[in-house]
Amino acid sequence: MNPYQAMIARNWKSATPYSALFELTYICNHACSFCYNCPTGQKELNTDQVFEALRKIADFGVLFITLSGGEPLCRKDFFAIAKEAQRLHFAIRIYTNGYLIDEAVAERLALEARPFELEISLHGARPETHEALTRVPGSFARLVSGVKALRERRMKVLLKTPITRLNMNELRDIKALAEDLDADLHFDPVITPKDDGDQEPLEMGADEEFMKRWWSGEFEDVREEKVPLKRDDKDIPAVCGTGRSGFAVDPYGNIYPCVQWRRKVANIMQVSSLRDVWRGSTVLSEVRRVAEQIPKTTLKNSEVGEFTAFCAGVAWLQTGDPTKMYHQAELTARYRKKAYLEFKTRADAGEVIEGLGNTFEKCGE
Amino acid sequence: MKEEPGGGGARPLRRNPTAGFRIFEGEATIVLPDGSFIKVLNQTGSRIWDLMDGSRGVKEIAAVISEEYETTPEAAEQDVNEFAELLASHNMLE
Numbered sequence: 306m307n308p309y310q311a312m313i314a315r316n317w318k319s320a321t322p323y324s325a326l327f328e329l330t331y332i333c334n335h336a337c338s339f340c341y342n343c344p345t346g347q348k349e350l351n352t353d354q355v356f357e358a359l360r361k362i363a364d365f366g367v368l369f370i371t372l373s374g375g376e377p378l379c380r381k382d383f384f385a386i387a388k389e390a391q392r393l394h395f396a397i398r399i400y401t402n403g404y405l406i407d408e409a410v411a412e413r414l415a416l417e418a419r420p421f422e423l424e425i426s427l428h429g430a431r432p433e434t435h436e437a438l439t440r441v442p443g444s445f446a447r448l449v450s451g452v453k454a455l456r457e458r459r460m461k462v463l464l465k466t467p468i469t470r471l472n473m474n475e476l477r478d479i480k481a482l483a484e485d486l487d488a489d490l491h492f493d494p495v496i497t498p499k500d501d502g503d504q505e506p507l508e509m510g511a512d513e514e515f516m517k518r519w520w521s522g523e524f525e526d527v528r529e530e531k532v533p534l535k536r537d538d539k540d541i542p543a544v545c546g547t548g549r550s551g552f553a554v555d556p557y558g559n560i561y562p563c564v565q566w567r568r569k570v571a572n573i574m575q576v577s578s579l580r581d582v583w584r585g586s587t588v589l590s591e592v593r594r595v596a597e598q599i600p601k602t603t604l605k606n607s608e609v610g611e612f613t614a615f616c617a618g619v620a621w622l623q624t625g626d627p628t629k630m631y632h633q634a635e636l637t638a639r640y641r642k643k644a645y646l647e648f649k650t651r652a653d654a655g656e657v658i659e660g661l662g663n664t665f666e667k668c669g670e
Numbered sequence: 671m672k673e674e675p676g677g678g679g680a681r682p683l684r685r686n687p688t689a690g691f692r693i694f695e696g697e698a699t700i701v702l703p704d705g706s707f708i709k710v711l712n713q714t715g716s717r718i719w720d721l722m723d724g725s726r727g728v729k730e731i732a733a734v735i736s737e738e739y740e741t742t743p744e745a746a747e748q749d750v751n752e753f754a755e756l757l758a759s760h761n762m763l764e
Contacts, residue, residue, distance in 0.1 A: 308710035312699060321694065368692040368699055396690025396701035419688045419703040 306540070314540045317549050320583070320593065324369035324551035324669070325362050326564050329355065329386065331375040331556050334404050336440040337428075339467070339506030341499050342375060349556040350574070352382045356389050358558060358573045363393040365579040367551075372420075373400040373564075375556070378410070387418035399423045404444055406451030415458040423455060427464040427490075429471065430478030437471050438509075452486045462488040467496055468519070473511045476527050491529065494519060495614075495633055498622040500567050513636060520640035522647075530665070532648050533641040536604065536611050537664035544599040544615050546669025548592035562592040563669060565618030566627070592617075595627050603628050609638035612645065616668065683731065683754055684724035684764040693720055702761060709760070714739060718753055722763070728754065 306314065316323050331344035350358065362370065370390055377383055378401055390397050397420040406414070414420065425448065429435035432445035439445075455462050464483050466472065472479065476492065483490035496510040511519070518524060525531050543549070548562035552570070555561070560570040560582065570589055571582045583589065595617055604610030607630055615634050617627035624631055645661075652658040685691070691700040698716035700709045711719055717738065721731045732747035739746070757763045 309699070309708050312694070312697065312710055316694070323692070323694075323699075366692055366694055368690060368701065391688065391690075394689070394691050397703070421690070421701050421703045 310540075313550070317541045317543075317546060320549040322365070322367055322549065322551045322583070324371070325367045326371040326373055326551070326553040327355075327358070327362075328373050328375065328553070328555045329377045329383070330380050332379045333374060333376040333402070334379060334441065335376065335402050335444060337426075337438055338440070339438070339469070339496055339509045341497055341506065343499055343501040343503075344375075345557070347557045350558050352385060354558065354574055355382075355386050358554060359386070359389055359393055359395075361573060361576070361579050362554075363395065365583070368396055369398065369551075370395040371398045371400060376402055376404070378405040384413055384417050387420075391417075391419060396421050400426075402426050402439070402444070403448040403451040404441070406447075406454060408454050411451065411454035411458055411460075414455065415460055420460070422461045422463055424463045424465055425452060425488075427466050427479065427483070428469070430475045430482050434472050434475060438469065449482075449486065452488055456487050462486070464488050464490045466490065466492050468492055468494045468511045468515075469496065469509045470511060471509070473515050476524070480527055492527070494637060495619075497565065497616075497619050500622075502622050504623070507633075510633070516636055516640055520637075520644040532658060532660045532663070533612060533645040534660075534663050534665035535645070536600070536613065536667075538600045541667060542600065543593070543596040543667075544604070544617060545596060545667045547596050547617060548589045549596070550669040562589060563618060565616055565668075566592065566621060567618070568592065599628055603630055607635070607638070609635065609642045612641040613638040614665065614668075680727045680729065682724050682727050683722040685719060685722045686762050686764055689762060691719070700762065709762075714749075715753060718750055719757075722754075722757075724764075 330349055331342050372387065377399060380386065387397060397418060399418065399420045401423060403425040427435065427448060428438040435445040436442060452462055466479055480490060494511065494516065496506050498504050498506060547566055551563060553561045553564040554573055558573045560573055561567050562570065568588050570586050576582050599615060599617060604613055604615060607613060613634050620629050620631045621627040648658050648661055652661050686702065688703045689700050691698055693716050696713040696716055698711040698719045718731060718735065721734055728747060728750050732743055732750045735750060736743045736746035754763065
């Protein structure tokens with residue numbers, strides 16, 4: 306365990322959060338068909354309130370702040386917020402769709418916001434695929450030029466691609482595009498329900514037949530996880546870091562245990578100190594208890610438990626029970642296990658398989 | 671001649687202002703914006719990092735370290751100088 310991993314494990318044990326995701330707005334210039342955001346129509350936090358929230362988060366000792374949305378760059382005060390985050394010594398990450406990043410905005414991001422990483426959603430290797438999901442003509446070209454502008458300024462860009470029925474046949478082209486743009490790339494085979502439990506986005510997810518192919522030799526050269534990784538609950542005996550290593554704040558100031566599990570803990574504008582909330586919240590106590598229970602019950606009792614990347618928030622949205630195995634997790638784990646066993650057979654026959662038996666990072670780790 | 675990060679001891683040392691960091695239980699975790707460099711400093715390093723707020727030079731920081739860690743001012747100054755050089759080589763100082 307390196308010093309950083311030791312710090313993460315120590316923070317988990319003491320339930321000291323080091324990261325927060327701040328949804329600055331639900332306003333967005335895209336209309337993605339599977340977006341999980343559910344705006345309520347309430348008034349979003351204004352600039353002063355966002356500053357106050359950031360100060361409370363910093364006072365609590367949080368190091369990593371993710372500025373997200375909606376589309377965070379839609380906020381007119383985005384750069385003022387980013388500068389305040391920098392003044393408070395946060396390590397800043399930005400989630401964006403890239404649509405508003407031209408040369409001038411890229412320059413401001415490099416000089417004023419200075420994130421250590423920008424994560425940008427890419428839905429296809431060509432305009433017709435990407436824009437079928439964003440439903441905004443021209444969004445593909447703007448994303449590509451935006452990424453180029455960021456990379457010219459040596460900013461770290463991670464392109465994130467949820468695998469959908471629309472793009473599942475052009476994943477190699479997406480990988481080639483990311484390489485051309487000199488950006489990192491992450492494929493996500495899991496589509497999540499909306500925050501209000503609406504399951505409609507799942508219809509956009511790739512089908513089982515594709516999932517089988519994804520974890521077969523056919524996509525070995527495309528997957529980041531060439532050899533499927535296993536779970537390890539030794540250092541962090543919980544399904545993830547929900548309610549311990551981080552939390553999420555929505556544009557109205559509501560605090561949640563994480564971005565996926567939307568059980569309201571408190572409103573950041575109504576508390577004087579996050580420390581008090583963190584120690585005294587019954588919601589957080591329950592969330593932590595459930596997160597620790599899942600490896601000992603749900604995953605232990607499953608044939609594919611050690612290959613399951615389980616999300617209590619998704620389980621809650623899909624089944625109403627945060628501990629219940631849900632279809633997507635079980636399906637993915639089944640094919641991950643199958644692929645793992647095939648690699649193991651090859652290793653047993655004498656082939657050197659790099660990474661066999663390695664473990665995956667849990668969400669919030 | 672190579673210039674020391676501390677300018678011979680008098681020039682104030684200042685952390686890279688764009689570095690994200692927190693000091694938790696005496697240990698600093700630092701992330702730089704130009705490459706997601708994550709560094710966890712030990713307790714003495716973290717204390718020196720904390721003191722590099724732009725108001726003190728090598729000698730003043732060494733004086734604090736010498737007092738807090740029961741070492742001679744000369745040894746502390748050498749340690750601070752070496753540490754400042756290391757930080758500068760990672761772009762962690764302004």
